[in-house]
Amino acid sequence: MRKIKLALLLMFVLSFVTACSKSNGDIFVSDEAELVDAIATVKAGETIILRNGVWSDVEIQFEANGSEGRPVTLRAETAGEVIISGRSNLTLSGEYLLVSDLVFKDGHSPTDAVISFRKDSKHLANHSRVTNVVIDRFNKPDRFDSDSWVLMYGRDNRFDHNHLVGKMNKGVTLAVRLNDEASQQNHHRIDHNYFGPRPVLGSNGGETLRIGTSHYSLTNSHTVVENNLFDRCNGEVEIISIKSGSNIIRDNLFWESAGTLTLRHGNGNLVEGNAFIGNGKAHTGGIRVINADHKVRNNYLENLTGTRFGGGFVIMNGVPDSPINRYHPVKNVLIENNTLVNVDHILLAAGADEERSQPPENTAISNNLFVATRTGTLGVTAFDDISGITFNDNGLSGADVEFDFNASPVETVKRNNLYFDKNAKLGSSIKGLLNTDEVGVTWYAKGDLRAKLGQGKEIRVSPGKNSIALALETAAGGDTLVLSEGEFSVNSVLEIASPISFVGAGKGKTTLKYTRNALFELKDGASLGLKGIAIDGSESDNVAGDTLIRTSRLGMLNNYRLLLDDVHVMNLDVNHSYSFLKAEKSTMADEIHINNSEFSNVSGDLLKLDAEIDDKGIFNVDYLRIENSSFKNVAGRVASIYRGGTDESTFGPHVSLQANHFDDVGRSELNESKLAFDLHGVQLLTVKENHFVSSGGVNVSASVGEPVYQFFNNAMGGSELAVSYKDRVIDPKEYLAGE
Template sequence: MSKFKLFFVFAFYFLCAGCSGNNVEILVSNKDQLQSAISTAEAGQTISMRNGVWRDIEIVFQARGSEDGVITLKAETPGKVIISGRSNLVLTGEYLQVQGLVFKDGYSPTGSVISFQKDSKNLAYHSRVTGVVIDSFNKPDRFESDSWVMLFGQHNRFDHNHLVGKMNKGVTFAVRLNDEKSQQNFHRIDHNYFGPRPVLGSNGGETLRIGTSHYSLSDSNTIVENNIFDRCNGEVEIVSIKSGSNIIRNNLFLESAGTLTLRHGNGNIVEGNAFIGNGKDHTGGIRVINADHQIRNNYLENLTGTRFGGGFVVMNGVPNSPINRYHPVKNVIVENNTLVNVDNILLAAGADSERSQAPESTLFRSNLFVATRGDTLGVTAFDDISGIEFSGNGLSGKALAIDLGTEPAETIRRGDLIADKGGEVGSSITRILDPAEVGVDWYPKGDLRARLDQGREQSVSLGYQSLEHAVAGAAPGDILTLLPGEYTVNRVLELASPLAIVGAGKGETVIRFTRNALFEIQDGGSLRLAALTIDGSASDDSAGNTVVRTSRFGMLNNYRLLLDGVNVKNLDVNHSYSFLRAAKSTMADEIRIRNSEFSNVSGDVLRLDSEQDDLGIFNADYLTIENTSMRSIGGRIAAVYRGGTDESTFGPHVSISASQFEGVGLSKRNEARAALTLHGVQLLSLENNKFVETGGIAISASVGEPVYRLYNNKFGKIVPVVSYKGEPVDAKEYLVGE
């Protein structure tokens, strides 16, 4: 055989290896080859994208396969084809399959990363996306909305995929019911890993939504099963059901802040799901609205959520409700569920002058309530609950705050979970999903972003620009340890990854700086400062200086700022000098100040009030000040602002304790003459503090049911001013102790 003929045989064999009939596999290496292969694809063919990075590519996978001849678009090797830059994928046609791709290091130029429609007339049917990863594929603007996956058409499947790190506004995964071509769709969403989604600080942070209020009286018939929702904390609704006749079963909600919410639509089934909170803040379970649902055989344990994010919440409705409000709860069956150490079981929740219709024709039967801590299991009724019948429920441990018709029950541990020893009440679930059962096995699960203190420790010598060079050369998570002495910084230190800077001890290490800021936390950055002194006396003589500022262009990633044993002084070379100024479209997961001192500051210590649009957006989720002194502060200890009436988020949380404030808030530029202004804070703890010759404290709320604890504070001549929704509240109601 000639060399030419031999080459031809091998080439033909490579092209058609493993194929029979029309099952031809075509390997493509660039955009033009890919589009050509798609345009000529026939039933049964496979198009393989060569391994490598495919940048700035908008793939329109438009083809028609058949039930016996699916057309497949896949990676040459799963996980080795990276879709980056301004890229996305559209499926339109029938019997299509996509597998093995990774979307990272970019964002979609349109409203979705993966869409099951080209336009309103060209949808996907009987098509599947499997083994695909979308990792932090976010638009650059935090509040520019998109959805990573938009599911249209009918009879489509999304399975064994990995979605993690959605940080900009918009639901991660949306099932759309815009017209009859996408209703009664019988989609299946299964075995996916929905990885950590940080707090958005705004409405629009759902992980999964099925339908919208406009089409909520239509049935979707979507099945959501065997998925893991791991630390999905975007907003109060983790899964938002806004349509009818869906089945949500056998999913695991792990340490996720929020609830599976039956927001709109009727006749949904919620069964076999596990909600494991592990005592994390705001972990919730199931929130029930509307009619004809069946909620059965679910397991809920160690959930701390309150209000609309509670462990089990049955809402009040609006009589003759508009389609976008709260339809009353009717004909709902809640049976054979197990609730273990669920802090808040709320009945007729949200009752007010609008939501005035209590649940009716609703049955709680054969459920198991287990309370192993506290005096009672937290059950609260906010309205008449005579429309709820309680029958044959079991109780193990502490008493219920409200009798739910229980009889004593004895529990044992079966598999991973607690169960009724006799098996007559509660859930029959014995195990929860293992992460190995969902997503892909070739991409790591969890939050993979760099963290503070995960890197190496390195010493920084004294000398010209030594700290600047050390910061510039640090790896994510590194710890810079400074020697005793003085460091002078002549440029703004830009932090695009987490970094810790630790001094030699109180008064031993001093950082002076000559610019109008010392640190700028950029997207991806966080900062920990410990055991050092920051002296602003040499900084630029201009108004509005700050020690730490966030990126002025907004940030996708949430950041942390931690101080322990830090002495900040002489921020007074000009007026309005702050320690921290947070820019618009930035969010701190945590700001924590412990064992520190602040003195001679002409402006505010913490400026967390840049979100003035009254859209429910705010700049910091958790703010903690503990065992700290502040004296001669012209502005405020902190200015925290969350405006508007949006109820979809949990923060801000503010805790100030065991601290002393002297001569705070009295600058002539501080028109409010306030030492502390807190607007829209949802959880406030102000305990064991001393205020000496300071301005007032203004606490106001515009939304929700805020919880204030003002205990054992010495206020001197000032009186806290507390208002709720614009109406004054007697501060004495919140003052416990002095």
Template sequence: MYQIKELTQRISTTLLLLTLLVCNNTVAKEWLVDSPKAYKEAMKQVQPGDQIVLANGVWQDFEILFKAEGTQTAPITLTAQTKGKVILSGQSNLRLAGKHLIVSGLVFKNGYSPSSAVISFRQNKKNLAFHSRVSEVVIDNFNNPDKQESDYWVALYGQHNRFDHSYLVGKRNKGVTMAVRLDSKESQNNHHLIDHNYFGPRPVFGSNGGETLRIGTSHYSLTDSFTRVENNYFDRCDGEVEIISVKSGRNNIMNNVFFESRGTLTLRHGNHNVVKDNVFFGNGVDHTGGIRVINKHQRITNNYMEGLTGYRFGSGFTVMNGVPNSSINRYHQVDDAIIENNSLYNVSHIQLAAGSDEERSAIPINSQMKGNIIVNDNKQQPFTLFDDVSGIKVTNNIANTQVVGELAAGIAQQNIEVKRAENGLLYPTKKEQEKYGVSRSLTPISKDKTGPSWYAKRATTTEFSSGAIHIIDAKEGTLFTAIKQANDGDVIVLNDGHYQVSKLISIDKTLTIKAKNQGSAKISFQRTSLFEIANGGSLALEGLLLDGSQSPDSHGNSLIRTQKWGMIDNYRFVMKNSVVQGLDINHSFHFFDSGKGAFADDIRLINNKFTTITGDILRLDKEIEDLGIYNAEYVTLIDNSFENVEGALVKLYRGGTDESTFGPHLSMINNTLANVGNGNRNKAGASVFIHGTQVSNIKNNTFEASNIIRVEHTVGEPITHINANKFINTDKPTAVELKAIGPHTADISNNQYHSK
């Protein structure tokens, strides 16, 4: 009798649930809207379980407020009629407020947010989002045109929210790509989930403010976040030294892949964080890093690092020194860190007690490093110890090189043979060594498993000479017209002749302009500049004769310049096998002049001849506010000759005390300088002036009757080598430390000095 009664109750309960489900499906409504006005009307009537569908098309200047109250079983959804076919352009954004909301299928491009975020999980400080999800959205180069105007692309507030399977590529203006905010009680202990996103290339920003993901801020860093960052792909995220900046407690960073990304996963503030099962593929790219450890009770286990070249704060693996009794925004002492079963293959630098100085004197304590494997094919041991590391108990690790003496007892040198497994990772082949390093079950997430399946992960930089070839003759207007009509990546080949240009040529695409026969295509110009590199532009010149004799008789001309202000896109400039002459119509006629705010990823001059110039060759010194901003990342000069140049060959300036960037880098090899830098308007007082440059290599050059090389070191432990040069009637290089105490650290050696 009891069993029959129980069965009857179960049937009644099931029928009730089915009835509720049917009723729920009956009530739920789909609202197809085709204008902001229609959207607002729908939002006034929306009920739990309803779905608002944005009609396909371009929605211009649409600020979406998605504020509603769904339920766990009946969330309210905002989606695209066709995923990827609803484009939010102009000044558009999205704010979520309420509970159990779902957004999917939207694309933000061709514009920027008028507010502080493109997507914000709140309406305002009082109205946040909870238990809500944003999935399969795209933010593609949706940048404020003012590079120094800061915003987020995604700002997570509230609690129990999820951001997943989305595509974030090309953030160029200041500000974190994605930020988890803990600035109110309602946003702390939040248990957010950030998973399966494609964080695509973020260009070098050139100053602080270029992180890809930040969890918390220093002000709330002793607060727990409980954010999970899992199964994301970080592809060439190069904004600054911190790719992920953890500034809160009890977060899990797991199963992510970092591909050729310059910088590190940094445990900057906060305690009790877990970094596990992440994979770093550097592939030998400059400044690729791994993990940086600061603070208390951090757990770093089963992470795989390969081909990482970074050093100092951006090294393959870093354990920092702290500041005694540190303020909340400085460096807390490393205490009780466990670094276990990690694999480090061809990692150039492992730095312990890094940053040790008068302020950062608190050495790591109560920490362990065990079960790790370290293999370098070049047989160079990677460890650098900057202070006492006795507080790190190093036991039961193996390496294929002999390590520094203080660590030798805990890192056994062994012959280690490795083989790549099906998961793409290297493992030792000897059975007794299998217990070291990462587990064989570790499976790096593939790029195609992240982001929305319907949005292609295309290349973000157009290579030179990757498009069509156009051959033109030296007729009036042909060069100007060819450039205007060309497509990104195209090559314009100049037949022999004299090309006289009467208009400023704007370069807003990637172009190569080359002579069919080297030196037989001459270009002269009648404006204050020949080329102006604008947003989206990169320029390569090859085999040309560039002449300034027809330009206006005024001072301050330049053969090439960038936009004078307002550039958001990084650019590249390359010139090979060319001749530059006649930049002497008036004083201060420069070859290349950077505008303020312009940033070059790469400037290269190779095998060119420069003669009779009254200004500078490369003017990359416009960021004089000393905020850590600079104008070029890599500047390379090889096999060029410079004669009778009144200004400086290079003026390269990075001021301030910010340490979050890697550049500038200067490489100057096998060049000859004769009478360079001696003009009375050369305020730098040097043929080469570098201030705050982080890496400089000046070697095998000949300086004759030229001004000095002047080096000014600021912060960041700059590396300067001035070696094997010949100085004829030219004074010795000078170097000074403007921030560090003591003699300069520049290596000025093996040079020859002659006088006639």
């Protein structure tokens, strides 16, 4: 009998240890069921440890109550070795919780957040912390299916030393929510995080960090954002969007990020000790000031190129008696002891128009240092009355200014690659830039580590049955297929799902012919490079909607690049509307670059980049560059681009046409527009040294922004230029005076 009782006791103990694996307050769990049980019974001071491995399709509801000094902890067995994948997320609710060491990748959240500091509207987290966690490209598959990666609710929570990289779908990366009293005046701390590269979204909703919303913007948040690195965060014009009051944003580094730290709504915020380093990259900005009672001091800004709402330093005009969601006037703002080095655009009373008609009031710009090492003129522009701004005891080095800035010459010195007033009276006193080792996690590489065009191995391919398709099956992202001389016949659509290049022996030596209604289909994750190749569409299938390159009909989460150099495309004319590239909705090209190439005998539009017709500010291409190329007998338009609506949160599209020859382009009876180019919503257009012969016109129009159009030394040859802005027709002579 004693043996039986002993055996039963042993079985009970073993089953308990197996189920809970509990030792010294550590509870080891191996699957979701064990995790749920552990959370239900965990006590203050105990730790739940997820066994190493991949945890797929798991929604973790971490609801528990610790106490000060004795939190309830949820962590990985080994930092970085627990991968949360598939349809997964994490919610925290309760008091004194700690989460650490997890990696979210290879999946997406089925809800509105990957990590949320609440289970629902009645169960929030307070006094809780998420640290040493990675979220890597954990995006919903549809780029316009919005979510946030982190939503902070409750009070006295901390989000620190985390690594967030590759947010590509719509939605702010990290948002502090103030939608009820329990989450207001929250005293959250967001510090020492690595916010890694975020690509251009091409729409509103690409902020990296937002505190509050316009509806609650007159409420104080008391959130501290400090010692974070924002590395190439290019989602939209607002990198950080402050929409509440009494926040502190200090000692952060903005590295080559397009956009600004924007004080969009709310009053009484402090911005100090931050560094904005643009390195001359396009659209890199600094600080944009709206609303009242802010202090902007001791910040360092260098080599910023941004303009308009994305400028290096911007003080906005306001709306008189503004609704809560528009632009409250700038009042009682102190801007002092900042250093601005090679900041291309300092804009005062920016955005002045019929609505934004109230200039800044009782605002002081004092003890700042303005340095120019590239040019002799400081790029300051006032768009309205600036009598409400006083300038006191500022310093200038290597720069002149065209209006009274109340500034004196200052000698500068350079320490730690930063410029300082030699007498240490004016400008910023920051000691140096935030070190990348101080932010994020120590065990996960920083930056965008995805494969890029031309960075992989070479795969040599000779003509033969399905030789290109077979070689493509062995290629990895970044690889180059080197095609020998000869004629290649392709009998299937080549699906490109990663960055792949094709390099021939020269467009007169390597020829591709194909029999399907497309040669390439760009899947999500693709980029395509073509060089030294001739492509002949004369044997392609005669199907409505033929196109040599098409993007996925399902949309593409990742932005793509398309690069052509020394390419001859011919005989896209087996039906009446054949195109070279057709972009579908929910696709974005970071860059399309056509150089030293030829196009002949094309029956439709070459570049169809006009699928986003919903007038929401969305568009299909950010940069289009066509250079040193010729186009002959093209029935449709060379490019049709569309960005509609009045959204002001994005910078593109950008179009550059230089040193090209257009002969018999855009004049087909089926091309009702009779245009060679139809460019709607382009924000920066350069047309230089092009030659038009017997070709259609160029239509340039926009409904938003302050577009810049530049025409230099073109031979229009009878091709008409039409320019309009917000339904106002502009005399093209303004642009063609030098033609």
